[in-house]
Amino acid sequence: MRILVDENIPAALEAFSQFGEVQRVPGRQLGEPQWREVLASADAIMVRSVTRVNRELLQGTNIRYVGSATIGADHLDTTFLEQQGIAWSTAPGCNADSVGDFVLSAMAVCGDILERLLAGGRLGVIGHGNVGQRLTTRMQRLGISCLAYDPLIAQQGILTSLDSVLQSDMLCLHAPLTRSGNYPTFHLLSFEQLCRLPEGAVLLSAGRGEVVSTEVLLALAEKRPDITQVLDVWEPEPAIPLALLEKVFLATPHIAGYSSDGKLNGTRQIAQWLALQLNQSFSAATVDAVLPPADEITLVSEAPSQLIREAILAIYDVREDDARLRQALSNLKDDAERGRAFDVLRKTYPLRRELGSSSLSLRSEQADLASLLNALQGRGEK
Ligand SMILES: NC(=O)C1=CN([C@@H]2O[C@H](COP(=O)(O)OP(=O)(O)OC[C@H]3O[C@@H](n4cnc5c(N)ncnc54)[C@H](O)[C@@H]3O)[C@@H](O)[C@H]2O)C=CC1
Numbered sequence: 001m002r003i004l005v006d007e008n009i010p011a012a013l014e015a016f017s018q019f020g021e022v023q024r025v026p027g028r029q030l031g032e033p034q035w036r037e038v039l040a041s042a043d044a045i046m047v048r049s050v051t052r053v054n055r056e057l058l059q060g061t062n063i064r065y066v067g068s069a070t071i072g073a074d075h076l077d078t079t080f081l082e083q084q085g086i087a088w089s090t091a092p093g094c095n096a097d098s099v100g101d102f103v104l105s106a107m108a109v110c111g112d113i114l115e116r117l118l119a120g121g122r123l124g125v126i127g128h129g130n131v132g133q134r135l136t137t138r139m140q141r142l143g144i145s146c147l148a149y150d151p152l153i154a155q156q157g158i159l160t161s162l163d164s165v166l167q168s169d170m171l172c173l174h175a176p177l178t179r180s181g182n183y184p185t186f187h188l189l190s191f192e193q194l195c196r197l198p199e200g201a202v203l204l205s206a207g208r209g210e211v212v213s214t215e216v217l218l219a220l221a222e223k224r225p226d227i228t229q230v231l232d233v234w235e236p237e238p239a240i241p242l243a244l245l246e247k248v249f250l251a252t253p254h255i256a257g258y259s260s261d262g263k264l265n266g267t268r269q270i271a272q273w274l275a276l277q278l279n280q281s282f283s284a285a286t287v288d289a290v291l292p293p294a295d296e297i298t299l300v301s302e303a304p305s306q307l308i309r310e311a312i313l314a315i316y317d318v319r320e321d322d323a324r325l326r327q328a329l330s331n332l333k334d335d336a337e338r339g340r341a342f343d344v345l346r347k348t349y350p351l352r353r354e355l356g357s358s359s360l361s362l363r364s365e366q367a368d369l370a371s372l373l374n375a376l377q378g379r380g381e382k
């Protein structure tokens with residue numbers, strides 16, 4: 001069996017050579033003519049979000065299995081795949097906690113939003129799937145009040161209307177990109193809706209860029225400069241709009257889900273899925289061995305908000321990703337060059353362990369701080 005694997009999928013050889021011959025391929029370029037022959041010789045293809053898997057890509061090939069080491073599925077034409085009897089899978093939830101860490105890190109550096117939330121402010125989430133739910137569970141355990149909008153889930157608990165969620169001090173977008181059905185998310189939020197955010201709110205977008213148009217975000221920056229914008233996803237990618245980059249407080253190259261743990265979860269999940277399809281066994285041990293041990297860190301803060309800030313920034317400081325993106329794109333006026341620079345940052349992304357798998361300890365064993373740390377790391381009582 002011949003398996004093509006995107007070069008940004010870690011531990012590809014360890015995972016997929018258990019099933020056959022593996023060839024690494026550049027996901028963004030796979031639709032180009034020079035890859036036709038390679039595609040024609042393949043039985044399976046393991047992609048990430050940058051490869052559009054549709055009729056154009058697969059025609060004339062014998063590919064029977066399509067795995068995507070991502071949560072999102074908007075790059076897969078699943079209707080076409082199912083019509084053709086091609087088995088497919090994504091990796092649900094694989095990097096959901098990584099996105100949660102991204103949100104926490106942004107919370108730690110966007111002015112006093114962390115203190116505002118801890119003092120009775122509200123976190124709002126649009127899209128309450130794996131990312132949204134794990135995030136609100138962690139935040140509620142920190143004592144932060146949360147509301148979520150997700151029209152595809154029965155309204156109970158913290159689920160509410162879109163209008164109510166728009167009253168949040170920090171609004172996080174974690175909806176998938178959909179263009180059909182009763183609740184499509186393409187350009188879901190209008191300028192008028194976002195203008196309802198409270199004074200000094202934070203708007204964070206880490207689902208898909210197309211959920212809010214660039215035009216709306218630019219108009220919002222103009223009309224409501226008090227709103228802090230944090231963008232990990234863009235419309236379009238990879239040649240992101242410079243005019244918007246200049247307006248946002250934190251700008252990152254679609255890496256919210258790029259923890260090493262999250263990426264390896266993705267590899268493991270699609271390898272396990274392929275094994276099931278082929279009726280073979282799969283050993284995850286070789287994949288797990290790729291991850292180096294987390295650093296051991298002792299935290300010294302004694303106040304809750306300081307401890308939260310210290311813990312997350314010791315593990316992941318989103319400002320470093322923001323600085324790398326601005327530096328890489330500075331002076332690049334050409335779209336193609338900007339797109340390449342964006343992709344290089346993603347391809348060369350540094351090792352980043354998740355808060356939940358990090359080895360954090362407290363200098364003083366105060367019970368309230370210990371339970372706060374457990375909550376931050378998503379450990380202990382739910
Ligand atoms: N920035 C990044 O690096 C990453 C981005 N993502 C994106 O985040 C999205 C969400 O991830 P998960 O929560 O794990 O996916 P999920 O599939 O577990 O949950 C998505 C949720 O969004 C809800 N939803 C659908 N249409 C909606 C609408 N119109 N309004 C509000 N909610 C709606 C669904 O009902 C579902 O509960 C992914 O589809 C992906 O596009 C995921 C991982 C990393």
Ligand SMILES: O=C(O)C(=O)[C@H](O)COP(=O)(O)O
Binds near residue numbers: 254
């Ligand atoms: O999992 C998802 O969905 C994501 O958005 C990915 O983390 C994005 O990474 P790439 O697939 O574009 O490398």
